[in-house]
Amino acid sequence: MPGRGRPRAFDRTTALSRAMMVFWQNGYESTSMTDLTGAMGINSPSLYAAFGSKERLFREAVSHYDETEGAAAARALREQPTARDAIAEVLRINAVAYTDQEKPRGCMIVLSATLHADCGEDLHDHLAELRRSTERAFRERVERGIADGDVPAGVDAATIAGFYNALLEGMSVQARDGASRAALSAIAESAIAAWDVLTGVR
CATH class of the missing domain: 1.10.357.10 (Tetracycline Repressor, domain 2)
Incomplete structure (x- = not known):
């Protein structure tokens, strides 16, 4: 029996690192969803499914910055x-x-x-x-x-x-x-x- 849903077609940590770079360069307000999806190599539905919202993605990117x-x-x-x-x-x-x-x-x-x-x-x-x-x-x-x-x-x-x-x-x-x-x-x-x-x- 096949598992529920489809597996993500991207590496979450890599995508997060790319989002971090965009926020780091541009700031929160100046970064658009198009900037993020383009850098992360994913579409908007995948971004929202993985990270919830732009603000939650930003918070996670800041934490990733601190940790790395x-x-x-x-x-x-x-x-x-x-x-x-x-x-x-x-x-x-x-x-x-x-x-x-x-x-x-x-x-x-x-x-x-x-x-x-x-x-x-x-x-x-x-x-x-x-x-x-x-x-x-x-x-x-x-x-x-x-x-x-x-x-x-x-x-x-x-x-x-x-x-x-x-x-x-x-x-x-x-x-x-x-x-x-x-x-x-x-x-x-x-x-x-x-x-x-x-x-x-x-």
Whole structure:
């Protein structure tokens, strides 16, 4: 007895990756269903059957971005031996990632702040929370450094996290505006050099 329905004629992960690239380049509002189906190689009924709606597809694409493009930086925060090393590695990784010639420039999640100004409130709040999560991850890594003894006790972890998160977001915007890899790397190295001043190390 034949199974119910017909199997999907496309690889879902590949289609999602292609949708991610379109959203990353164009933003949510500026991306049309025709843009998506053309890039994904599927028709509208298949897109809706697999992903539900444009907004649900976008949310899934953002999660896919975080899990794939953001994996190296997340690993650096976990695995580097000190808080300074961890945040330094995140900055260096992203100076390279934001200027990858094979991909849209900048960070998809950061750029959503400017590329999705007209999206619904729920989606806007979702994106804002994702951006804040990076700052929380920085703060938690600094707090871990305090506990481990590689960051001086009494350091304001929230302020340091806010500084490096703001700098990272600025690097993303500059990358989209055409800044070179060398320019972003120089910014990253300057910010790393500021660590001792920010933490009061002498």
